[in-house]
Amino acid sequence: MTDLLQNHYSQVKNPNPVFTPREGKKTLPFCRKLMAKAEGFTSRFDFSIHVAFLRSLGKRHRMPPLLRRRAIDALLQAMCFHYDPLANRVQRSITNMAIECGLATESRSGNLSITRATRALKFLAELGLITYQTEYDPQIGCNIPTDITFTPALFSALDVSEMAVVAARRSRVEWENLQRKKQQLKPLEMDELIAKAWRFVRERFRSYQAERKSHGRKRDTARRDASRQRHDIETRVRQQLTREYATGRFRGDKEALKREVERRVQERMLLSRGNNYTRLATAPYNIPSLKNPAGAGGFRTPVGRLLRIILSSGLHSSP
Template sequence: MYHREKYIFNRSPKFTRPKKDKSRPAFIKYAIKMASSIDVARTELNYIIQPKDPKTGILIKRKRRLNEHRACAMRAIVIAMIYHFNITSDLVQASVEQLADECGLSTISKAGNKSITRVSRLITDFMEPMGFVICEKVWDKVIGNYTPKMIILTPLFFKLIGISSQKLYNAKKQQLGWINKGLVKKGLKKINFLEARRRGKDNRIRGIFKHRHIKHIFYRKHIKAKKILALDEKEAKQKILRALVSRYSIMELTNLGPEGLKKQINIEYYYLRKLATSPIPNFY
């Protein structure tokens, strides 16, 4: 029998700012400081609030105390969510996968598959039913399934870290003022909170679609490269040759000549080897 402590990965997760660290608004810095000064997994709200099913609104029975492994994950994830929070749209501008990676909560199996279950379950099974976050998905017509969750932080989330609704509203009002100042300079109309949230949501969806499609294209090329390289080298290069002949015009093939074509085949073969052995990157 396995004991739980033997298979829990990273018992002390901590949020690490992304390499492309960006300057954050004063309110975000303040919120991170507040969240870091308390134990967000053990505050009074976690014991007072009765969780509800996000879809039906039916109360969910649960244990009064988060187990320590989930509590540790929550302490890190709350900081990560605040860091990526967009004040005017209420959106966390990061995917669940990105949050998991930055908190050291992603795991890789021996087969090379990534798992973000620990974070996904924390959000789906606890933070959303408690009312700290709202999760939304959008149908992707190109790939034929739903996009990753879009995470919205609620006023209750900020109450959890000791920030009142009024202080949150003041921060949103100030941020909107800066946005409208920039719009006026460009000769454009001012926007209200509702429009700012809609624009933020639209931008987030566009970003998700873009990165998702890039990842999907890379994955398809990755699989195709592995299939070609599973062949004998001579057979693989013959396949590349046929592809090049169909790609180039007669004039282009003539200009290349036998040596040029041979060189191009070797370049393509090297590229396929690199593509086949490269791990699928994160496209945040």
């Protein structure tokens, strides 16, 4: 019971965030070295010195709390994993990194919160270890991926020499030009490749955002379909396709219409019955244990909800 009380926090759902990359996702050897250097960074003397410098300027009054330091350690692992030495940029959105680190939470209405991740990143920016800039794009109606870059101060704190960073950047230039040569394209200079990498992020995000918007609509529909029977879903699909057919948005013969009805009904049944319409689906869900009930996934699993009822009712007792 003592272990349970020590590991349970009422402030956050996951007091021990750990970065877990997607299955099969690989990174550069240089990034692996950065991850090894950044492990346990907030417990080192270098981190304390940076905080003390902010305190001397009057920008901070104390060391960040333990839960904030744990979030920083997990996010540093994620940023080093997704770091691109060529563009000096983290090629991953904050939302995805927060999910991979177990720092994101989802409300019953489906709203995603990444406050723990954003606060940790803002603190690293205050220390001067990273640059953190957000930008709103009126064309798509949301923020584009945040520009996160590493500063020389971070490499110095991680004991990574400037020569190693330059060597990793040159290695990426050679690899990019080798890929262009295979495609029978002319090689580019380093500046051109860097500009191309930054443009790719914004251009790819616009198409990605359209895909996510479509997926979000399906996820919202699946949440409403969870309590409906198959014949109710089929009736709604038929009504939807009838409207699309009348307005000319769907074209095809009668057989194509029947196949589309079957496909949509099957898709909506799988989404609604599989309980996989959560935005945290890419994060690893660990079955909660009595020693760590608020681990990644934690109380959001069916077993976790049952465990939460037992803990709140006081029915559990230590052996």
